[in-house]
Amino acid sequence: MSKKSKTAFVCDQCGADYPRWGGQCTSCGEWNTIKEIRLGGATTQHNSRTAGYAGSRSEVKLLSDVNLSQAERIFSGISEFDRVLGGGIVCGSVVLIGGAPGAGKSTLLLQAIANIAARGVSVLYVSGEESLQQIAERAHRLKLPADKIMMLAETSVQRICDVLDEVKPKILVIDSIQVMHTQDTESAPGSISQVRESASYLTQYAKKHDVSIFMVGHVTKDQSLAGPMTLSHIVDTQVMLGSTDDARFRVLRADKNRFGSVGELGFFAMDSTGLKEVKNPSAMFLNRPDKPSSGSVVTVLWEGTRPLLVEIQALVTECQYGNPRRLAVGFDQNRLAMLLAVLSRHGGIFTANDEIYANVVGGIKVTETSSDLAIVVGVVSSLRDKVIPHDIFFFGEIGLSGEIRPVANGHARLNDAAKHGFKKAVIPKANVPKKSIEGLEIQGVSTLSEALDILSEM
8 A cells, every 4th residue: 555645835934834835925924935845655653753853862851960061073174164163063063054056165075074084083975966086086186185085975865874874984974965865755855845854864863873964055046045944943053155256265154053153254265276264364355455545444343253354445426316326235235324314413424415335345244333433434535535544444333323332342353453554443432442552543432523523634
């Protein structure tokens, strides 16, 4: 007797279930995200998937009795990669790495496991897309030691776990999770149900046998991870590898990390020998011309656990058409509109009839408010054609009443800028350190008008 096939309609963004197809998901509000999936045949046998993502069942314990020993970490030999992961690869963790085609996901993982295997740690690379010959050619081109890396071309999750029981590796790479399939699900590989069940099966195995797993994930045309949103909830860490406006550089960002900070960035340069670490990313984003120009300002961001110096450019020009444009590249356009309103009300500078363009050099995305002061100073500098010297930088948050608010990690930002040769800093008065920093003149401001007065005196 054949099994009875079951189907369901599931939103691939939030995972909500529906009895029939609909155009809009009433749970998350997205359109055209409800897909029909096959759940496989009904059976009365115990299914290992019911064990949960965390692995096997455990007994009830008091929170005070839980072992607080730190999880063992394996270092990949790539410091930028280890930084994003929170200090190394945690044994038994599941990491999902996504990115656009050609970003370098497979190359980065191959370089990492080659370094790990060279230290005597057993690794297994499972390829479901590329042939083993293609991977071997890449390793040869990158001049990686390939004599200790175990390879397997397979897409069946059950078969992969059987091989894991035999070779018992400490590190496993799945390239990619979208082509894996389980025998318990009848839908095609790449479907929502197959991706979810394959990731769940591998995660359970990782927790039970203390194997660290890296899953390569594809992205959609809007640069979000393909597959169900449940995939992000299953894994321990989710990182995205993307490129800056300059195609030579790659940025690795942690969107979720149970073993480290979220928002940590790792910087790499792509060349013919693979991905190389960028030890000083501030120098990468501060490749400025020798002659200073108006509208160019340097600020210090805080990304993850380290400061990052970036250049912000602003251009103010007369409006040639009916409605002046406000365009921001690299940060929130709504925040730019808010800062212009504060500049008009509390700075006495009106830009309602001008077109304003603002850009963060290098293609980095600014997600914090410490760049507010630099953006406003850049706009005023361009409007007045006032050149700002190369050795001065600004940071600080601007409130709606025109006050300059302090930002986190101010002292570390100042020290990093001083190491790069900056001589003067204009920062919030509350961030001025009690002890002076050698070679750096620090000027604190509490209102926007004070900062504009300093700009006028330059």
